Amino acid sequence: MYNRPIRDTYLPYGRQWIDDEDIDSVVNVLKGDYLTTGPFVSNFEQEIANYVGAKYAVTFSNGTAALHGACFAAGIGNGDEVITTPLTFAASANCVLYQGGQPIFADIDEKTYNIDPKEIEKKITRKTKAIIPVHFTGQPAPLDEIYEIAKKHNLIIIEDAAHALGATYKQKRIGSISDMTMFSFHPVKHITSGEGGIITTNNKEYYNKLLQFRSHGITRDSSKMFENHGPWYYEMHFLGYNYRITDIQAALASSQLKKLDKFLDLRKKYVSMYNEAFKKITEISIPNQNENSSSSWHLYVIRLNLEQLTGNRKDIYNALFQENIGVNVHYIPVYLLPYYQELGYQQGLCPNAEKLYEEILTLPLFPAMSEKDVNDVIQAIKKVISLYTTN
The missing domain is CATH 3.90.1150.10 (Aspartate Aminotransferase, domain 1)
Known part of the structure; x- marks a missing residue:
């Protein structure tokens, strides 16, 4: 039926592009003093914040972990409802379940395939805490209409922008607008760190919660401690997770960001x-x-x-x-x-x-x-x- 195929070799739907500069950036870290919790992580966070136009950025081990962190920072807990689209990867809803919340699915717009604001409005109840719009394929969701709904009902917006690094909405880069925005650095995404994710935000309170959440709920900031036994001392204030990214990954992502x-x-x-x-x-x-x-x-x-x-x-x-x-x-x-x-x-x-x-x-x-x-x-x-x- 098919005769000779169009191609002799398989072409995947997505694949990373790694060049010698990327490889050199990783090798330099491997030859240095820090493989993790070093300067490359904070440098990359600042680069992403600068690129999208946000005040803060916090890296995570993957995009799912980043969404989990955002749900924690937003205060989502048992019994809270969070509205999102069904046309997405499971992580966009799973992150709500991790916090004991309930994902509520609102239907999509037939033309854009993004979540339909009119359907969001229909799903809001007294239990609704947040909206997680997903920028499907990299096409920004209708944020203005979603913001109006969120403001009316005092809801938090967490953008799932795993597909949307570099996208813009009304001349503003995605990542600079909502309460929190997640980007993914999986190999099929726009840039890669192997595995990795990040949350951008303009809210300092969310920023501090995200930092602590990704590292077991531990702080070394003396201004936040109940006691201080000395320079070695730290405190765990809540049950967080080990969701940190390494300097190896951050160096790769930083090199990729230049391209x-x-x-x-x-x-x-x-x-x-x-x-x-x-x-x-x-x-x-x-x-x-x-x-x-x-x-x-x-x-x-x-x-x-x-x-x-x-x-x-x-x-x-x-x-x-x-x-x-x-x-x-x-x-x-x-x-x-x-x-x-x-x-x-x-x-x-x-x-x-x-x-x-x-x-x-x-x-x-x-x-x-x-x-x-x-x-x-x-x-x-x-x-x-x-x-x-x-x-």
Whole structure:
């Protein structure tokens, strides 16, 4: 059926780009005095804060740990409800469960695939404590409308910006706006530290809580101590976690950050190539773009118009793999996962998200791709769609 595949080698949907400068930065740390809790961590935190325009930044061992820290700093606890989108990775909701809270899922906007403010409003109760909007694929959520809701109901906003480093909302960089914002440095993200995450904030109280939370709840700040036995003394004030990042990881991330603008430009270039190639293919829909913001294009997600195709999404997915194109699906609605079903969440909760899930595919998009790689994806899409077209 497929004849010879478009590609001889497999192309993943995402992959890091590590160069000699990155390697040298890590080697320099390995040759130095500090492998962890050293100066590279605080230096990287300041660089991220400066880049996004925030007052403070606190690194964590991964993005999930960072979200957990943000939920702690926000005071989320037993019985508190936090509204988020179902179209995200499980961490956006799991972080609420870690604190004894309850994730409440609000449906998405059919055009942007981000959380719909009108659906948020419907889900607010007297137990609602916070909103966790997710900038799906790097496209900022409608923050103005979300802020109005949060202000009206005295809610905290924690942005899950794992996809959105470098994105802007009304000329402001994501990370400088809300109470707290999380970025991820997983290898498929815009920059990587291997594993890692960070919270940016303009709130000093949150900043101090985050610092203490990531290190067992311990402080060495004498101004916060109940006693002071001497220079060696420290106190544990609450049950925190060991969520620290290492200097090795921070050095890698700092080196990567220097190349972020280049990485963003390449992502935008490849998105333009995809958009131009697919805009007249009626069997698929390309991503919508919000005119009030600039996406950082972590993912490129197409929507299959299944009524025009003889196959389903799984058929298209498998056919593209036969062409050595590593497509993916982002995401299974969180509440459909077995663990959440056991908690009592039921199918049908967010119909827009559930319908979208059946129709989307994520295409390869990362800076280390070449234009030939992009063209291979384009040719594979055209080939596979033609095999399953109803015309």
